[in-house]
Amino acid sequence: QVQLQESGPGLVKPSETLSLTCAVSGYSISSGYYWGWIRQPPGKGLEWIGSIYHSGSTYYNPSLKSRVTISVDTSKNQFSLKLSSVTAADTAVYYCARDRYLGAFDIWGQGTMVTVSS
Amino acid sequence: SYELTQPPSVSVSPGQTARITCSGDALPKQYAYWYQQKPGQAPVLVIYKDNERPSGIPERFSGSSSGTTVTLTISGVQAEDEADYYCQSADSSGTYHVVFGGGTKLTVL
Numbered sequence: 082q083v084q085l086q087e088s089g090p091g092l093v094k095p096s097e098t099l100s101l102t103c104a105v106s107g108y109s110i111s112s113g114y115y116w117g118w119i120r121q122p123p124g125k126g127l128e129w130i131g132s133i134y135h136s137g138s139t140y141y142n143p144s145l146k147s148r149v150t151i152s153v154d155t156s157k158n159q160f161s162l163k164l165s166s167v168t169a170a171d172t173a174v175y176y177c178a179r180d181r182y183l184g185a186f187d188i189w190g191q192g193t194m195v196t197v198s199s
Numbered sequence: 200s201y202e203l204t205q206p207p208s209v210s211v212s213p214g215q216t217a218r219i220t221c222s223g224d225a226l227p228k229q230y231a232y233w234y235q236q237k238p239g240q241a242p243v244l245v246i247y248k249d250n251e252r253p254s255g256i257p258e259r260f261s262g263s264s265s266g267t268t269v270t271l272t273i274s275g276v277q278a279e280d281e282a283d284y285y286c287q288s289a290d291s292s293g294t295y296h297v298v299f300g301g302g303t304k305l306t307v308l
Contacts, residue, residue: 119299129296183297186242187247188289
């Protein structure tokens with residue numbers, strides 16, 4: 082079955098860049114679909130960060146667009162998130178997910194908590 | 200910016216029907232999706248394209264759409280259905296982007 086697993090530092094300093102990777106197993110990213118990142122601050126709701134098509138086309142949340150880069154590495158069957166100039170407001174659980182229709186997240190990773198603190 | 204509006208909370212007794220609404224101006228033009236999230240777990244897609252149910256999701260979960268409002272209905276609510284529910288859609292009026300509602304806490308009394 083298709084599985085997604087996030088990885089990356091759990092602690093990032095303010096003003097630095099948050100970097101996460103999502104490894105996909107059970108499905109080849111190059112075969113299709115979009116692949117997305119969603120975050121959830123503690124005790125709050127879900128926020129879409131952005132999605133990438135398997136070919137590399139990207140779609141970002143306008144409120145984060147200036148700081149976000151999502152890329153895909155089909156050779157490693159993974160995709161990545163970079164969020165620059167982080168502040169405490171970026172502290173959240175970050176999820177990666179398969180995005181079937183650009184806004185239809187049918188398979189999710191377990192999530193990884195990222196804290197922004199000095 | 201585009202928003203999807205959900206009630207913060209809904210409460211029902213076991214066996215009753217729970218209805219959770221989601222309102223947004225673009226909903227007549229864009230599909231809606233619903234996710235269930237239990238504490239400490241990742242969200243699970245329970246309804247896609249307004250009213251389609253993924254495999255493995257119980258039949259008591261259904262979705263409907265009317266104008267600018269979509270509704271998630273859970274018939275014969277069970278204790279295990281207690282969770283947060285989020286609607287999600289998209290806004291294509293400018294740059295296409297995905298939007299989540301604020302979430303609704305379903306309490307089974």
